[in-house]
Amino acid sequence: MESQGVTAPARELGIPELSLVVLIGVTGSGKSTFARAHFKPTEVISSDFCRALVSDDENDQSATADAFDLLHYIAGKRLAAGRLTVADATSVQPEARRTLVALAREHDVLPVAIVLDLPERICAERNAARPDRAFGPQVLRRQRDQLRRGLKGLRREGFRTIHVLRSEADVAAASVTRTRLYSDLRDQAGPFDVIGDVHGCRAELEALLARLGYVVKRDADGRAAGASHPGRRAVFLGDLVDRGPDTPGVLRLVMGMVAGGAALCVPGNHEAKLLRALRGRDVRVTHGLAESLAQLDQEGPAFRAETERFLDGLVSHYVLDGGRLVVSHAGLIERYQGRASGRVREFCLYGQTTGETDEYGLPVRHPWADEYRGKAVVLYGHTPVPAPEWVNNTLCLDTGCVFGGSLTALRYPERELVSVPAARVYYAPARPFQPNPVAELAAPPRREPEVLDIGDVTGARVIESSYLKRIGVREENAAAALEVMSRFAIDPRWLVYLPPTMSPVATTAAPGLIEHPDQAFDAYRADGVAAVVCEEKHMGSRAVLLACRSPAAARARFGVPGEDAGALWTRTGRPFFGAELTALLLARVRAAAETAGLFDELGTSWLLLDCELLPWSAKAGQLLRDQYAAVGAAARSSLPAAVSVLEQAAARGLDVGELLDRTRGRAANADAFAAAYRRYCWPVAGLTGLRLAPFQLLASEGAAYHQRPHEWHLAIADRLADADRSAGADGELITRTRRVFADTTDPASAAAAAGWWEELTAAGGEGMVVKPAANLARGRRGLIQPGLKVRGREYLRIIYGPDYPEPGNLERLRQRGLGHKRSLALREYALGLESLDRVASGEPLWRVHECVFAVLALESEPVDPRL
């Protein structure tokens, strides 16, 4: 350490890096100066400053109550966010400190006292130098008396760290050192093998360690006294002791591993009780404690003492791997992670109980994991389960070894489970424990990880995605989405994805047109994309299809009870068809996927497909009749009549020629309009007449496919179509998507693709979608549009109205703003990808639903619907 060059010996004031530091000292003792010297300005909340904020005068004593309210409020916000906070007020009275200690406890941080007990003379001099502090000497004396009286009681008041500085030299020599909490091992990234409750089952532990690749070290008596692994560390989740046959053996092995740096260990409730018993406290000797004490008695006093030391040194929980992993015996809610308080320790040891007891006399546990929304993975034990089951990023690894279950470890970060069965039942559980996972599956599930909370979706929200950093959802849009989601959408467990909206190309100036492929090629070239694919746009309805290999596979993966083997939904999450027709359609797709060998090839029991479902009239029949056909009918009735009376008038020699021409033109436009919508209507009965055009495989087990080129996706779609046709089922259902590939940097190639578009649209086709051939693409400014639609001239009549191509109209219609639509398309695209990633990596339902819900909410943003 460097020499500080001060008169008094240098003194380090250690404080936990997350704490509430309470400065204590009379007026003029130099608290603010001290705070300025050792803390960031934003870390220090001073009562004077708060007084000024509420009253414009930092010495206005009548504002003191409000000023302290404000101080507590700000300090509370900072502590909740995990930031060290310094309360700069005199705090010489115990009641002033009491509220601060309570505040620290409320946020589960440690209260620290730094006392500036400087001679009264120095304080008086300093006050005298400040004209705004006209205190009489009696004020100073009273404060100093209060300070002196309170000093001895600080520890009793709850301060865990207390530093007292008694002179100006002390103050000058002091430096503040922030220390990590014992629980903070964020710098340790593993890999780890996290092991559930052992309960004295030493033989099983040795077997498990061997399976995990640890080499056990033995002492002179041949007893396991440690173990190590060349590249990994073990983490014990507590409850090493009690009930089982060899508690001392387990302790010896684990203590050896911890001492040798091969393992970490957190305490369980059984360790806590054993420690109290070893210290001679009065505890009820139940739950297997008697066996442990008897076994330890045979080991002699040295081992007992070593055990006591070991148990005493255990830290309630650890935060590991940059905050991504939390280990604790009974789990830990997000708010308590990396915090220190009595109740945090209680939670770690005993979990969250409701205070009630069940029919077996055991405490009823609050299902904290169902509500867990934290980012960190939480691994814990404490509650024996037949098989580990991920619940919202948490996993219980206590598989009841001592009750005849098994001893289980999770390899982290690989997330692989490794377990060894118990040699026998060592202890009869109070509550029936079912070690046979198959039998357990038949029973109703105890936990419902799929429970969605209204707080997961409502209000103004921000979603973090890997593709666009922060995507905001406004409250009113979330409200509309909540209504549609609740009243019309399918079960959220199926609804793992909603497709994004798509922007049209920039407006063309080409005569008679609003959209042309050239603008798409230009746009992608400008974004540095050369290879593009042009896919035929089927004029149907966007559909997302989830096809599972069997109803059992669907239940196992998506958790929806019943016999459905998937689902088919619209762009707002509504079912397309009733249960029966949906089942028929899913069966056809599943059969095609089997024939094509997709399930085996991709190693999955489900496929999520992005599709177009035709005809448009199958879903939008009502809209077609009420909105589109009605327009045609009105035009067909009124325009020929108008032409006829104009012809009569013209025959009389009246000057109505121009009006007649215009009216004839309108009649022709109306006919062309009707012809345009009729192309998208044909009768369907059951599956007959329906067409499904898959064009992208969104995800399957463990994988999302937005990085695969479109060629790959379309090849899969083709295989599905071929398999469906070869099956010889009634009529065509799965249909191919025609496409051409083009190079935006090659004018001939671009012109050929534009020619293809002209052919398609001249024959009445809707148009095409141009996409980067490689799929997900980024440009200089980040994510670029995943596709741009280029719609045909005739098709646009049903968008812009029958008369839109008339010159006077076209000019005005070209004035369209695409900015909002493009931004919306990108935001929805990013959310869609995020939800796919989350589904593929098996994240909890609420994390997936959050993205899906946000897409729906964004869809309710006001944007020109013609785009």
Add this chain to the structure above:
Amino acid sequence: MLLTITTTLAPATDLGYLLHKHPDRPQSVTVPAGTAHVFYPEADPARCTAALLLEVDPVGLVRGRGGDRGRGGATAEPRGFSLGQYVNDRPYAASSLLAMALKAAFRTALAGRCEARPALAASPIPLRIRVPALPCRGGGSGLARRVFEPLGWSVAAPAVPLDPAVGGWGDSPYCDVVLTGEMRLADALNQLYVLLPVLDDAKHYWVTSDEADKLIRAGAGWLAGHPEKALISRRYLAHQRELTRAALARLAESDDTEPEELDDAVAASLLPDQAGEQAPLREQRRGAVLAAVRASGARRVGDLGCGDGALVRDLLAEPGIEQVVAADVSVRALQSAARRLRLGRLTETQRERVALFQSSLTYRDDRLAGLDAAVLMEVIEHVDPPRLAALERDVFGFASPGTVVVTTPNAEYNVRFEGLTAGAMRHRDHRFEWTRAQFSDWAGRVAARFGYQVSFLPVGGDDPDVGPPTQLALFRRAAA
């Protein structure tokens, strides 16, 4: 859009005097929606026809420049984004736009003034009026006859097929209407002025405060005695206060659905009004629910799916109830409840007694915990059967009130409703309607699963054959 007026008056060309438009000179008038042209396709002494042709500017109409500032126009949504605006029948169908053009072109004739032929203007003359595309929503040809025949017209109004090129689509809402009769021209024009928009009954109106005055003026002499007076006035003055489209409507649109399809949370029941009975069913239902809540002694009561707040108001009037938690998933329902409860005008003490917020029974909501009683009045039948399990878990499992009152229609009783199509449900949004056995089966399962005891009460008179119109289940949490 077109309207022709033909007369066989002798000489027929006097029609030109009555309309103040010379038969040989086509004229054009600029109106907000476009240009109105008046010309005469025939003008003989024996027979004379005047044509009014309104050329609508479809793009201008949508963009709100020169659009209709009166009724039925697209400017009802100044910044609205609705695909329906771009593809709509306004350029072709006779609507308020044509009525306005009529007024602009024939103002003097509408007032019944004619300097040149005052006696003729005051007399009935033989008239034949044709409107080739008149929307007659909610009644077709029959409605056109009901509206015009009492005025002395003989009416031919064949319906226009929706699309003859597509099989099975049937008729459109438009009729090719021809009225013939002896009528004072001014009366005929005034009737058209009022009745075109009435028959059209377009969805989005923009009604200004002077509309009622206009109706009274134009209806002078013929509306008071009209048998369809109520329908005419209601439709003419119909209010749609939503000036900006709700976010919900945009979601409907993005899914190729009519906004009304989704935004129907406060839509009317399909049941006919039951005049003459003791008290309407909905009042009896509220009474029964209130009695059950009262008997439970609950102090904090939730109305889950509160709709427009009718029950909330009753609950607030109960002296024993300290707080009412009113929740609904529909934003429109909540707005309408807030209006009904006059939330903005309550004193602080009154305001503290009611909490009104959006919630969803398929999501867990901590704000619904700690209720003594919860009411789900006519709610469950609006939930898709596969989603009922989530509702059961959230209400009975998580919120877990001491008492839960659930009412739902009794499907068996539907045969007793005259005017309800056999096999139909009572509300378009009902996902199911249960028989008594089905309801009691469901309630029994829920009670067993979540630790409640359940009993049943009839609401609205227990018919010996088919039971009561509404069934009520009263769940009480079993003592632990």
